[in-house]
Amino acid sequence: MGIPKLSIKAGLIELLDGVRKVFSTTLLSIARIPAAAITLSGYNVTFPDPVKDFLYYHSSTHTSTHRAEFVEMFVTAPPQKWGPAGAEGITNTLADILLGTVPSDSDYLDVQLTLNSRTTYTYTFCASSLPPLVEPGKQTQLLGGSCPLEEGPNWARSMDIVLGPDNGDGTKSVYLRRWQSMAAADPQFTGSQYTPQSVVGNPIYAIGGSVYTTTSPSDVWGYGSANQIATYPTTDPTNFGATFNFDLVITPGYINVGSPTLKKPFAMVTDQLLYGTVPTASSYSATMNFGPADANRWMVLSIVATNLTTGTLAVSSVSIGGVAASIVVQTSSSSGTAFATAIAIAKVPSGTSGTVTVNFSGSATSNIKALGLQLTAMYNPVSSGPVATLSRGTSGGTGALATAAGGVAVAAVASGSTPDTLVGIEHGGTTEQMGWQQTDGTTLNIGATTGGGNQPIIAAASWH
Amino acid sequence: MTIFRSKAKVGAGFAIYQYSGNDDPLTDPLHHIPALRLHSDFDYYAAASGFPQDVTVAHASIAADTGQSIGNPSTVQITYFYAVTQNDYVLAAHNLGYKPNFMVSVGGVQYPVAFPVQRAVGGARRSVMFWVDNTNIYVREYCIPGNVGLPAVNITYHVTVFRDPTASGTHLMEATASRIRLAYGKFDTNERMAREPDTGETVYNVPTDRTCDINNGHFRFILPDGSFYQLAPIFGFNSYLGTQFVSVPAKGIAV
Numbered sequence: 001m002g003i004p005k006l007s008i009k010a011g012l013i014e015l016l017d018g019v020r021k022v023f024s025t026t027l028l029s030i031a032r033i034p035a036a037a038i039t040l041s042g043y044n045v046t047f048p049d050p051v052k053d054f055l056y057y058h059s060s061t062h063t064s065t066h067r068a069e070f071v072e073m074f075v076t077a078p079p080q081k082w083g084p085a086g087a088e089g090i091t092n093t094l095a096d097i098l099l100g101t102v103p104s105d106s107d108y109l110d111v112q113l114t115l116n117s118r119t120t121y122t123y124t125f126c127a128s129s130l131p132p133l134v135e136p137g138k139q140t141q142l143l144g145g146s147c148p149l150e151e152g153p154n155w156a157r158s159m160d161i162v163l164g165p166d167n168g169d170g171t172k173s174v175y176l177r178r179w180q181s182m183a184a185a186d187p188q189f190t191g192s193q194y195t196p197q198s199v200v201g202n203p204i205y206a207i208g209g210s211v212y213t214t215t216s217p218s219d220v221w222g223y224g225s226a227n228q229i230a231t232y233p234t235t236d237p238t239n240f241g242a243t244f245n246f247d248l249v250i251t252p253g254y255i256n257v258g259s260p261t262l263k264k265p266f267a268m269v270t271d272q273l274l275y276g277t278v279p280t281a282s283s284y285s286a287t288m289n290f291g292p293a294d295a296n297r298w299m300v301l302s303i304v305a306t307n308l309t310t311g312t313l314a315v316s317s318v319s320i321g322g323v324a325a326s327i328v329v330q331t332s333s334s335s336g337t338a339f340a341t342a343i344a345i346a347k348v349p350s351g352t353s354g355t356v357t358v359n360f361s362g363s364a365t366s367n368i369k370a371l372g373l374q375l376t377a378m379y380n381p382v383s384s385g386p387v388a389t390l391s392r393g394t395s396g397g398t399g400a401l402a403t404a405a406g407g408v409a410v411a412a413v414a415s416g417s418t419p420d421t422l423v424g425i426e427h428g429g430t431t432e433q434m435g436w437q438q439t440d441g442t443t444l445n446i447g448a449t450t451g452g453g454n455q456p457i458i459a460a461a462s463w464h
Numbered sequence: 465m466t467i468f469r470s471k472a473k474v475g476a477g478f479a480i481y482q483y484s485g486n487d488d489p490l491t492d493p494l495h496h497i498p499a500l501r502l503h504s505d506f507d508y509y510a511a512a513s514g515f516p517q518d519v520t521v522a523h524a525s526i527a528a529d530t531g532q533s534i535g536n537p538s539t540v541q542i543t544y545f546y547a548v549t550q551n552d553y554v555l556a557a558h559n560l561g562y563k564p565n566f567m568v569s570v571g572g573v574q575y576p577v578a579f580p581v582q583r584a585v586g587g588a589r590r591s592v593m594f595w596v597d598n599t600n601i602y603v604r605e606y607c608i609p610g611n612v613g614l615p616a617v618n619i620t621y622h623v624t625v626f627r628d629p630t631a632s633g634t635h636l637m638e639a640t641a642s643r644i645r646l647a648y649g650k651f652d653t654n655e656r657m658a659r660e661p662d663t664g665e666t667v668y669n670v671p672t673d674r675t676c677d678i679n680n681g682h683f684r685f686i687l688p689d690g691s692f693y694q695l696a697p698i699f700g701f702n703s704y705l706g707t708q709f710v711s712v713p714a715k716g717i718a719v
Binding site: 003004005006008010011012013015016017018020021022023024025027028029030031032033034035036079081083088089103105106107108109110112130131133134135138139140141142143144145146147148151152153154155156157158160162170179180181182183251254255256257258266268406426438 | 465466467468470480493494495496497498500501502503505506507508509544546548550563565566567574575576577578583587591593594595596597602604606629630637639641642643644646651652653654655656657658659660661662670671672673674675676678679680681682683688691692693712713714715717
């Protein structure tokens with residue numbers, strides 16, 4: 001550090017520490033306006049109980065001496081998204097909460113937050129209480145006003161402190177915006193999970209018992225004349241609402257954000273379709289979401305198809321938004337039953353949605369029993385050619401898929417029996433059959449486990 | 465040429481502002497914010513002594529989870545690997561005696577609350593949150609090791625703690641041979657200020673809009689450099705009102 005200097009010239013005032021400019025009229029200092037700060041102590045933010053439903057599982061066994069009926073009940077949260085009206089995919093409205101007003105020239109909020117407490121009503125999830133993402137009693141700062149609050153395997157809650165538009169009276173409003181989202185069934189972690197057939201909700205709580213009989217009961221579960229019948233509730237005893245209590249100091253500021261350039265992400269999943277049974281045809285078409293259009297957008301389609309009959313099944317051609325796609329990798333098997341996986345890519349610059357068509361070839365193209373399609377939008381890839389591909393047949397084990405930093409990997413797994421579980425790649429969605437992951441250059445060793453029957457086959461590819 | 469005026473007035477304080485024929489920015493600052501370059505009624509971000517500094521934290525490994533189940537093991541059982549382990553690490557001591565503002569970045573990018581700094585297969589993750597007390601600044605990790613566990617990882621954090629921005633001096637301007645203080649000490653040549661970057665300076669992006677999206681029961685984090693991270697595919701674009709786009713406006717600053 002040299003000799004400090006205050007410099008006043010025509011059109012320029014600067015204060016220097018000898019080397020660096022401490023203040024300059026050409027370099028805006030980030031300002032906060034303490035007189036307009038909004039201070040809230042012990043402020044309650046409430047999230048409602050999500051929409052719920054029951055999920056029933058029933059099975060029976062028959063022997064020469066007895067018959068047993070098993071019933072389990074789960075409280076489930078069907079797919080839903082709560083937030084302000086007008087946001088994408090909102091199923092239930094959570095109105096913004098007005099916190100106060102700040103000067104209309106404010107373009108930045110400095111938010112200091114301390115979570116004092118969280119009140120929950122039925123929060124035991126899988127026998128353990130999930131702590132909030134913000135540790136109580138700790139003062140933190142919110143980047144961009146966002147505050148993720150809690151997250152379970154398939155549900156999440158967050159809030160934002162946001163600046164509203166100019167009110168026209170010299171002020172802007174500051175709002176607290178709440179979000180909560182629940183996905184369909186399918187915990188994102190691998191392991192011993194057995195999802196009953198036709199599950200449409202996210203099992204969040206088991207409340208049922210089992211019905212066990214040793215005489216000849218009705219085929220209807222729960223029939224009451226058996227020797228032993230466990231009772232189970234038929235009303236929802238749970239409440240997954242929550243109230244968070246905060247101390248908040250929201251100080252408006254001016255940072256002259258101007259009109260910044262917005263960047264698109266490199267890649268993101270835009271849609272996924274899953275069918276238990278598809279129409280009798282060798283060609284299947286569906287309308288799928290593509291995401292924002294871009295002159296250099298490429299769409300990657302992951303395909304899983306299983307037919308429970310003997311024969312052969314392969315993907316012969318794919319089109320996405322009317323554009324013929326290149327099949328970069330595919331695998332198929334006729335070991336016992338016919339099943340196939342494939343990854344295809346096409347450059348689709350226009351449209352936020354469109355028709356995806358998959359044509360199959362082979363002797364088992366009719367009555368495909370399970371079809372899954374996952375679409376990933378990829379922007380400005382270094383190359384439309386994949387970094388690597390992986391094709392693994394019914395040999396089992398894992399296969400190596402090279403990746404690049406800042407890229408994406410997709411994988412698809414199929415077999416004649418379900419559920420299959422991909423390992424070695426982050427995945428999610430409503431089955432375990434199509435994987436997706438942002439990559440950092442580390443090689444992925446991708447394999448799969450299966451509920452039984454044939455060894456799964458895998459197709460995977462990575463781009464950057 | 466833009467004319468800047470530096471002026472002090474009893475009851476109005478001191479200001480440096482773009483001059484447009486009147487002194488309204490000085491006397492009515494709340495309605496002339498863009499014209500102001502400095503006003504003694506406003507606060508500015510001055511780095512506390514000893515900051516910024518780089519701190520490398522050795523985050524310990526976290527053992528794999530053994531799973532938690534609901535349902536009946538003889539019929540239908542759903543097992544989740546969702547145990548949570550939390551740990552705090554001290555990033556730096558500031559010893560200010562109050563809870564200060566701060567800015568923490570990794571590789572030039574600030575992370576929002578609960579950002580997953582480490583991810584593993586199957587959705588396992590190590591998320592972080594930065595927090596302060598009267599003495600230290602900390603990073604708190606929130607780990608979900610899943611059924612695979614999390615290996616140890618070293619992460620270097622660029623930590624800046626800002627001092628109490630209220631006036632620290634009594635004079636409009638004070639100067640010695642080694643130090644100049646302006647606007648009652650709000651600007652001090654002994655301190656580094658957060659401001660627009662000069663040529664060649666390291667730039668940190670400060671987001672001015674949401675950095676977390678939510679959909680499909682999961683979060684998607686959108687960082688100020690335009691990159692994003694999600695732990696599971698999130699269908700659709702984002703939850704932003706008005707436009708369907710994944711990004712966040714940000715302003716480059718230097719400290």
